[in-house]
Amino acid sequence: MSDPIRVGLLGLGTVGQGVVRVLQRNAEEIARRAGRPIVISRASARDPNKARDCDLSQVAIEADPMRVVTADDVDLVVELIGGETPAFVLIGEAIRRGKPVVTANKALVAERGNELFELARGAGTMIAYEAAVAGGIPIIKSIREGLAANRVLSVVGIINGTCNYILTQMSLRGIDFGTALTEAQQLGYAEADPTFDVEGVDAAHKLTILASIAFGIPLAFERVACEGIARIQSQDIELAKALGYRIKHLGVAKRGMDGVELRVQPTLIADDQLLAKVDGVLNAIVVHGDAVGRTGYYGRGAGGEATASAVIADLVDAVRSLDTPPQHRVPYLAFQPDAIAPMEVLPLEKIESAYYLRVCVADEPGVLRSITSILAELDISVEAIIQKEPRAAEDAVVAIITSVVQEARFNEACARIEALPSVRSGFSRLRVEHFDS
Amino acid sequence: MSDPIRVGLLGLGTVGQGVVRVLQRNAEEIARRAGRPIVISRASARDPNKARDCDLSQVAIEADPMRVVTADDVDLVVELIGGETPAFVLIGEAIRRGKPVVTANKALVAERGNELFELARGAGTMIAYEAAVAGGIPIIKSIREGLAANRVLSVVGIINGTCNYILTQMSLRGIDFGTALTEAQQLGYAEADPTFDVEGVDAAHKLTILASIAFGIPLAFERVACEGIARIQSQDIELAKALGYRIKHLGVAKRGMDGVELRVQPTLIADDQLLAKVDGVLNAIVVHGDAVGRTGYYGRGAGGEATASAVIADLVDAVRSLDTPPQHRVPYLAFQPDAIAPMEVLPLEKIESAYYLRVCVADEPGVLRSITSILAELDISVEAIIQKEPRAAEDAVVAIITSVVQEARFNEACARIEALPSVRSGFSRLRVEHFDS
Structure with a gap:
């Protein structure tokens, strides 16, 4: 079996400690899968001396994460600090040095991923981010x-x-x-x-x-x-x-x-x-x-070891792909970088869905007729309706599930219903998601 | 973008037709992911002239699948014939020629996979089999x-x-x-x-x-x-x-x-x-x-296009891994070949689980006591029980959920209960699977 791959871990919070624990506990099984051992050589933490729920006796702890990124005995960087600063700079430096990066940083990937992946592409290295979405679910x-x-x-x-x-x-x-x-x-x-x-x-x-x-x-x-x-x-x-x-x-x-x-x-x-x-x-x-x-x-979707599971899966992938030419790797965003193309994002007003509508109304005749008339005039069907009997001195509550309608038209319906004299302040609307088939 | 990868398809049944349809329909998206187009150059079918639910106008159809495997214009083989014969021989020949193989053949992988993977390892090529388990679920x-x-x-x-x-x-x-x-x-x-x-x-x-x-x-x-x-x-x-x-x-x-x-x-x-x-x-x-x-x-878990989804996912993986040294690929069976080791498989008698037991009994006093006494003597608790009132001239039916017990002990209980004079022929037992946590 080859030499161990040496990981630099940025951040020793819940997930960081989970990564340390799982890498140690399952060291043998992970090496049997990856083909070589994966060890943490260095880690950074704001307070290096804080007590933690993992064995750090073989890990050099730094207060400055950049020292982990640049260390000669770090082949690969795991970023678990979160947020944009200083994560972006740290990952950028790792990439420039050709060190693959594994991150759980959803904010950074979502907001600055386009830049990061372009940087990584230029340097011919990898960024993996399975842990950024839905914790341990692959x-x-x-x-x-x-x-x-x-x-x-x-x-x-x-x-x-x-x-x-x-x-x-x-x-x-x-x-x-x-x-x-x-x-x-x-x-x-x-x-x-x-x-x-x-x-x-x-x-x-x-x-x-x-x-x-x-x-x-x-x-x-x-x-x-x-x-x-x-x-x-x-x-x-x-x-x-x-x-x-x-x-x-x-x-x-x-x-x-x-x-x-x-x-x-x-x-x-x-x-x-x-x-x-x-x-x-x-x-x-x-x-x-x-x-x-x-x-x-x-x-x-969260938790130290569940998220660590995804981080380490990325580590195993990264270990396998070391020295692999970029065209043989899975593209960062599933599609080849040159094949990524924007699509029109629909404004909410144009989106169609069914709706749930809850209205508080005065307990008097004709109210329901007024509401259903407005819906009917706008060609919105009532798929289901429930009205609770008002308790003494309370208003009545009506809840309706509508047919599928474009939001713009439903907005119009809501505006007209809210303007009815017998409609009280308690008014709520939510989308209904149908799964046909 | 590189030249197309040329696939030879063995079998044009439901799944084979699904592969043809999906590869054609989603050709552009698949190429955007894989980095090069994937086309079917040849296919085999017992009856080449049968009408099929896909466009085969660009595909050379052979009656003899071996001609597909050996054809110069086939870079990669998809085996969808199923069963052991002739699939094993066909896959073996593809491997010897260094052509990666994608198969949906669960019987072949389960029964002869150890041999096939050893062959593939020797030839430095790949066998992928996502479609063999649970259809389109990855x-x-x-x-x-x-x-x-x-x-x-x-x-x-x-x-x-x-x-x-x-x-x-x-x-x-x-x-x-x-x-x-x-x-x-x-x-x-x-x-x-x-x-x-x-x-x-x-x-x-x-x-x-x-x-x-x-x-x-x-x-x-x-x-x-x-x-x-x-x-x-x-x-x-x-x-x-x-x-x-x-x-x-x-x-x-x-x-x-x-x-x-x-x-x-x-x-x-x-x-x-x-x-x-x-x-x-x-x-x-x-x-x-x-x-x-x-x-x-x-x-x-089945169906033409759902299974085709898994076959094509394997194709995309295989296309990426072409020319990749074996140590950079995911091992066939998740663990490196040298790290696969047998474990003791427990005989059923040693397995512990809760049980469901259904007994038909004569509608007379003391029967339930006899059954529960036997269970109690063997230290098996009754976690739940239901007895249905007998209809006229019918026996009573008792159903019990037991505590977790080793099968050997539960067998003993069943033998003793079946031997009770008031127990009739309708006797059934099933395991209960608990998911704690």
């Missing part, structure tokens, strides 16, 4: 290589575990968003500052990457329509249930006649769909290819 | 590469679409096995001779392959314990439902303290598990790795 490899025969029609997924955990708790226990968020923070499933997760930014980063490898388009984070889950109320979850649906925070990348949809939104899914049954911190992704039909992938 | 790639960091603890899957279709119909409509099989044959979901599918042989072939790449052991088809679904009765499905379970035909490869379990059996799964919800002709596989936890994969 979804990048599955789409990029496993489904290479297909014209990908759509990628739909639950790709933020924090949102899924919160929505699952709200659904199971009837608690409100704020309570569920606080609990998630206490359990470590949500950050102290949860903005990135609950506002959908994290999911939008991941969707950006999935859309690029699915459709062969450049990474276009700024084009993803992004909405979080903060406005979801318990009553929406209950009404959706009564109508046969679950509310999930979905990333959707879909190919249409006139362009692609790229959106991250809380969405209703019929409760007999497998995605509707993916609960807690699990992630799941359904890819629709023209040849294969729908294939689904689920697993832990 | 499960070989996911386990072999995507989960390379993990010590794989188990692989559990619904890997025969015919069995799953039949069991789903029995469950949904209360029909018996014979009726469901006849319908499946009429719909093309079961062969005229359904033995391979319903007796579990096809699933055992697939499980053999999955176990090998999961554990790094040689292919050992003859060691897989194999049982089909013909003895499953409607009442078992109903009783299982009442106890909160579904009956699925599962392939199970599991690592234990003393060896590995390799078995294909109809099995009860709790109805809240995702596998329990995979219905019809879908396949689904759950892989448990020590780092990643459980990841799941589902999709169409």
Whole structure:
């Protein structure tokens, strides 16, 4: 067996410690697969002396990550610092030195991946990023290589575990968003500052990457329509249930006649769909290819060792590809760099879907007729409706599932319904995602 | 872009036609991924003149598949004939000529793969077989590469679409096995001779392959314990439902303290598990790795274009790896050839699991006490029990879910229960698969 490959690890947080543990624990099996041992020679951490849940006795620890990147005894760099600064500079330096890079940095890949891959291409080296999307699920490899025969029609997924955990708790226990968020923070499933997760930014980063490898388009984070889950109320979850649906925070990348949809939104899914049954911190992704039909992938989307699993899979790939000419490697974004071409991203107004609409109305005759008349005038059918009996002194609540309609037309309907004198302030609308076939 | 790679296609059945259609329809996207066009130059078929659902105008058709293998204008061979003869000889000849081979032939890989891979290794060429397991689901790639960091603890899957279709119909409509099989044959979901599918042989072939790449052991088809679904009765499905379970035909490869379990059996799964919800002709596989936890994969396990999707994914991989030294390729069976080592395969008697037991008993006092006494004496707990009220002149039916017990001990319990004077002939037992965590 050849000499060990020596890895420089930037970042010793949860994932970094997971990488150290799994590489040590499974050293023999990993070497049997990779054909040579993979060892961590150096690592960086802001506080080198902090106690950590892994054995670092054979690892030189640096406070300055650049010293890891430039060290002679580092053949390959794993970047687990996250964020743009200093990750971009560190990866750039590794690339210039011809050292392959494995990263779990979804923000960096989604926002500056086009630049990074161009740099790497120029230097003839690799950047691998399986861990950036859906933790331990090998979804990048599955789409990029496993489904290479297909014209990908759509990628739909639950790709933020924090949102899924919160929505699952709200659904199971009837608690409100704020309570569920606080609990998630206490359990470590949500950050102290949860903005990135609950506002959908994290999911939008991941969707950006999935859309690029699915459709062969450049990474276009700024084009993803992004909405979080903060406005979801318990009553929406209950009404959706009564109508046969679950509310999930979905990333959707879909190919249409006139362009692609790229959106991250809380969405209703019929409760007999497998995605509707993916609960807690699990992630799941359904890819629709023209040849294969729908294939689904689920697993832990976060956590130290689950993410480490993806990082190390990339390491094994990288070890195999060392000294391999670039044309023999899998292209960074699934398609050969010269074959990547932008596609029109549809504005939300042009996207068609069914809708869930919840309206609070005064408990008086004719209200339902007014609402359904507006819908009918705009050629929107009511596919399902539920009205809860008002309790004493309360307004009545009506929830409707509509037929498939272009958002612009549905906006018009909503504006007219909201303007009705008997409609109260509680008004909510969500997309419904249908999986035909 | 480089010259096209020229493929010789052996077999123009459903999958062969699917390969032709998808390669033509998605020619541009596939070339954008692979870096060069992939075209079919020659194909073989027993009846070259038969009408087929694809455009063969640019393809030279041969009656003799060996002429395709040896043709100068064939760079790479796709074998879709199935079975051992003449597939083994044809693939052997392609390998000797240094032509990479892509095959969907699960029987051949499971039963003679060790020989074939050794031949290929000697010749420095490739054999790829993603399409041999679970149709279009990229499960070989996911386990072999995507989960390379993990010590794989188990692989559990619904890997025969015919069995799953039949069991789903029995469950949904209360029909018996014979009726469901006849319908499946009429719909093309079961062969005229359904033995391979319903007796579990096809699933055992697939499980053999999955176990090998999961554990790094040689292919050992003859060691897989194999049982089909013909003895499953409607009442078992109903009783299982009442106890909160579904009956699925599962392939199970599991690592234990003393060896590995390799078995294909109809099995009860709790109805809240995702596998329990995979219905019809879908396949689904759950892989448990020590780092990643459980990841799941589902999709169409058969069908022309779904299987073609996997064949073409292998083609794209093979095109990339042409002229790549063998040490830079993914090993055939996930582990480097020199690192593959056999493990003890546990005899069924040593395997532990919970059990479902259905007993027909005379409707008289003390019967239930006799049964539960036998179980208690053997230290087997009753986790759940259901007894249906006998109709007039009928015997009573009791169904029990036991605690986890070694099969040898459960056999002893069954023998003693069957010998009870009040136990009638209707006696059935099935394993229960628990997914803890």
